[in-house]
Amino acid sequence: MIPLVEPALDGNELNYLKECIGNTDVAGRGRFINCFEAELAKYVGARYIVACSSGTAALHVAMRLAGAKPGKLVAVSDFTFIASANAVSYTGADLLLVDSESRSFNMNTDLLYDEVTRRARRGARIPSVIEVVHVLGHPAWIEPLLALQNEYGILVVEDAAESLGASWTSGQCQGRRVGSVGNISCFSFNGNKIITTGGGGALATDCQETAYSARHLISQAKISVSEYLHDVIGYNYRLSNLAAAVGLAQLEVLPGIVSAKRSIAEHYINSLSDLPVADPPREPWAEPTFWLYSALLHAHSGTPDGLVDSLAMKGIEARRLWPPLHVQQPYTAVERIGGEVSEKIYRRGFSLPSAARMPQTAQEYVISAVRDYLVNI
Numbered sequence: 001m002i003p004l005v006e007p008a009l010d011g012n013e014l015n016y017l018k019e020c021i022g023n024t025d026v027a028g029r030g031r032f033i034n035c036f037e038a039e040l041a042k043y044v045g046a047r048y049i050v051a052c053s054s055g056t057a058a059l060h061v062a063m064r065l066a067g068a069k070p071g072k073l074v075a076v077s078d079f080t081f082i083a084s085a086n087a088v089s090y091t092g093a094d095l096l097l098v099d100s101e102s103r104s105f106n107m108n109t110d111l112l113y114d115e116v117t118r119r120a121r122r123g124a125r126i127p128s129v130i131e132v133v134h135v136l137g138h139p140a141w142i143e144p145l146l147a148l149q150n151e152y153g154i155l156v157v158e159d160a161a162e163s164l165g166a167s168w169t170s171g172q173c174q175g176r177r178v179g180s181v182g183n184i185s186c187f188s189f190n191g192n193k194i195i196t197t198g199g200g201g202a203l204a205t206d207c208q209e210t211a212y213s214a215r216h217l218i219s220q221a222k223i224s225v226s227e228y229l230h231d232v233i234g235y236n237y238r239l240s241n242l243a244a245a246v247g248l249a250q251l252e253v254l255p256g257i258v259s260a261k262r263s264i265a266e267h268y269i270n271s272l273s274d275l276p277v278a279d280p281p282r283e284p285w286a287e288p289t290f291w292l293y294s295a296l297l298h299a300h301s302g303t304p305d306g307l308v309d310s311l312a313m314k315g316i317e318a319r320r321l322w323p324p325l326h327v328q329q330p331y332t333a334v335e336r337i338g339g340e341v342s343e344k345i346y347r348r349g350f351s352l353p354s355a356a357r358m359p360q361t362a363q364e365y366v367i368s369a370v371r372d373y374l375v376n377i
């Protein structure tokens with residue numbers, strides 16, 4: 001089977017794990033956690049990184065620190081993996097789902113800007129936090145959100161779980177990587193993400209107090225080193241030193257993984273250009289990572305299901321994109337703005353195998369299988 005994604009664990013992972021096990025520092029503290037956080041901060045361009053047990057955990061803590069709670073409204077991208085919304089729901093805050101724009105698949109931030117402006121004018125409730133997701137390795141257009149932050153004091157939380165390494169190439173955030181712009185940002189190191197710790201995440205911020213509070217919350221809010229005393233209800237959300245050892249090795253190979261992903265996408269784009277498939281998102285103001293090559297079939301050119309099934313019969317794991325949150329059972333009744341763009345992306349979208357270490361021959365095999373399906377429908 002040619003997998004959709006697969007971690008690239010050919011760096012120092014085993015060496016660091018051996019060192020970690022050798023000195024028995026496997027749990028909640030140790031040199032690898034500190035190094036991993038410092039190196040990730042450098043790479044992302046954030047002042048502070050707090051390593052967490054998952055991306056979802058990092059988002060939960062981010063939401064809590066951003067003040068999400070019952071009675072507050074949090075705007076969230078409609079087209080995303082469900083964890084983005086669940087992290088908001090854990091706090092009891094209300095969600096406002098925001099439709100995508102069709103070019104980058106990300107939140108239509110202009111639409112949200114207009115909606116917030118209208119609501120503010122008539123004195124209606126506006127979001128206190130915006131959680132913007134950078135889906136599939138491509139940054140969201142963030143300028144309107146920075147304007148809302150400026151005009152109404154709305155906090156911006158970036159869900160950069162899928163887009164570590166992606167950056168903006170123009171506008172106010174020119175030259176900055178995703179995860180370095182929001183008040184708080186989150187990453188995931190789950191096994192399918194661009195780098196992995198076997199399960200893990202991180203919270204990024206430039207605010208010292210936020211970083212301090214995050215560290216406090218993920219360690220059961222313990223206030224004393226010597227006694228079991230706690231000042232609020234915290235969580236057990238720390239990343240283990242064992243996982244951080246893998247993460248540090250992964251950071252060393254991250255630039256290579258990003259360039260491999262970009263070459264794989266480039267090759268798909270060039271090889272499928274005569275077929276009824278739109279190119280994956282690549283806005284002129286962004287440098288995406290192409291974490292997962294994902295594109296839309298033209299209307300009347302077969303269905304993503306048909307494509308995914310026909311590839312599966314040839315031992316290739318392709319995948320459809322997510323149904324938007326507003327059709328997922330827990331979120332059908334949630335307030336939303338926008339039209340049907342996220343649904344269109346779902347109806348026509350698919351992802352092809354994009355593992356960084358995918359052999360050239362495997363990619364050629366996938367390309368010919370995609371051609372076979374699309375030429376014969």
Ligand SMILES: *Cc1c(COP(=O)(O)O)cnc(C)c1O
Pocket residue numbers: 054055056057080081083084133159161162187188189190199200201
């Ligand atoms: C993977 C992912 C998460 C959650 O990360 P975990 O580490 O799996 O908890 C959150 N948001 C998005 C967009 C993701 O893709």
